[in-house]
Amino acid sequence: MSTARTAISVAELTAYIRDLLEGDRLLQQIVVAGEVSSLHEHSRGLFFTLCDPHEDAAIQCVVWNSLRSRLARQPQRGELLIVLGSLRLYPKRGEYRLTVFQAVAIGEGLQALQYQQLRSRLQAEGLFDLERKRPLPPYPQTIAVVTSPTAAAWGDIQRTLARRYPGLHILLSPATVQGIDAPDSIVEAIEKVNRDGRAEVLILARGGGAVEDLSCFNDERVARAIAQSKIPIITGIGHQRDESLADLVADFSAHTPTAAAETAVPLYSQLVIEHQQRVTALIEVCQRRIDLESKRLEQLETRLKRFPSTSPQLLQATARCQLLKQKLMALDPRAVLQRGYAVVREENDTIVRSSSNLATEQTLKIQLGRGVIKVKITEILQ
Incomplete structure (x- = not known):
């Protein structure tokens, strides 16, 4: 039998899996407990992620607008929920999602509690204080970037820096920015830039993603590596509204990698305009000084032209001086x-x-x- 005869289409495979999932009576009405790790509003409903606080596992959930008014508790990020729902598979993306009918809060989530405890401790140590923020160099010549070399963020940063500030030297210190190995990788990349010593400013960046994907930027090791860096650090992490601990410790926080690159360097065309303005201002100052000195010179010339009219007085004074000189000579022993x-x-x-x-x-x-x-x-x- 040929491979072509045994192959099925993607639509057929998806339909088969959907029949398995949605046909299972257990999954048609299932109660699940977990912690809300991310949440965002949509015109069609409320989308959120329910994760296991003890294991690396999560499931996407949705409450459609038609069901939101019936919920005993509106989901809030960081809290533990027990939800009642049914599992649905969406063929267009090949994703399954838990459609929630009811939700009940059972307390604060472990991840949220750990985050708040760590944030409070770092804040008490002064790592978020404005006084310890280092100023960014106004005209850097070398910039280091800590991010994944395969991520879109790296390309966005390169294009932005090249457009705004041609001739800039850009160093990449590659790091894993997602997953269990990400914190150690980021710390190592930051320390490598500091040891190298060439960069004047460092950009720590990652593109948008779910809160679970950005958890490495809430790691204590990453926060302390940023605080201990001798080089000013700009963060450009995702598109999340909530600030990560890395954002709070960094010397400057931008909402996206592109915004971080824009913060790191001035706009070259604007520098040209400002330079031209300074040259124009200098020429104007010099011209005003020349005009002033020219007027003074004219005044002196006018006084010199009037000088012959005073010559009779000068001759009289000269004659008197000669007379006194003769008298002094006559009295000289x-x-x-x-x-x-x-x-x-x-x-x-x-x-x-x-x-x-x-x-x-x-x-x-x-x-x-x-x-x-x-x-x-x-x-x-x-």
Whole structure:
């Protein structure tokens, strides 16, 4: 028998599985207990995930709008619920979902309780404080990205950085961002970037997904690795409304990987505009200074042109100075000596003004126009 004769279509296989599931009486009305891990409103109803707090297992649930008013309890994220519903398979996506008819709350879920306890402890240690947030470099030259190399987030970040800031050096530190191994992988990738030392800022990113897929970003090891990083960290994790612990510890939190890349670097075209504005402002300042100095120069030129009108006063002042100079020269003792006069001094340099105080054999000094001579008195004539 050929393979073609034994193969069945996808629709036939899906119909067969649906008949098995929906035909099982146990699954037509089944009571399930679990913790609500994610929840979102839709125009057709309320969609949420019910997970096992002790095992890695979850099931998708829906309460259609026609049934919501009958619920004893509207599902809330983080609480334990007992739900009554039936299992349905949707052929278009090949997915099964629990259609919920009734829901009863039985307390707070274990995961939600553990999350709140860890969040409170980290907050008490100051890991969320604004004072410890490191500033992002305004013009980074090298950026590191911690994400999965096969994820769409990596491509989005590369395209955004290349568009906004050409010439940037981008380093990829690959990590697993989903599953049980993700926390250790993320921690190792962050530490690797810090050891390398080239990056000026680090982007920790992952695309959108269910809360269960993003649980690694609520891991204590990841939160502490972010806090201990020497390099500022920007998170761009999913499209969830609720912040993860990684978001709270990070230096800046963006809603998507693309938004994280936009935060990390400035827009090059805007930098060009700002540079042109600064150049224009500098030219204007220089031009104003040139205009001011030109006006001062004109004022000085005008004053110089008026200077000849003051020359009679200048000539009169010059003549007076010459007269005073001549008077000073006439009173200068050296000028008198030059005309043949002499100054007679005793040996103690006292000027001799009368012969009555002199005696014979006394030595005197006579200062001439040029030089000094010593003489001895031989005779005093009255």
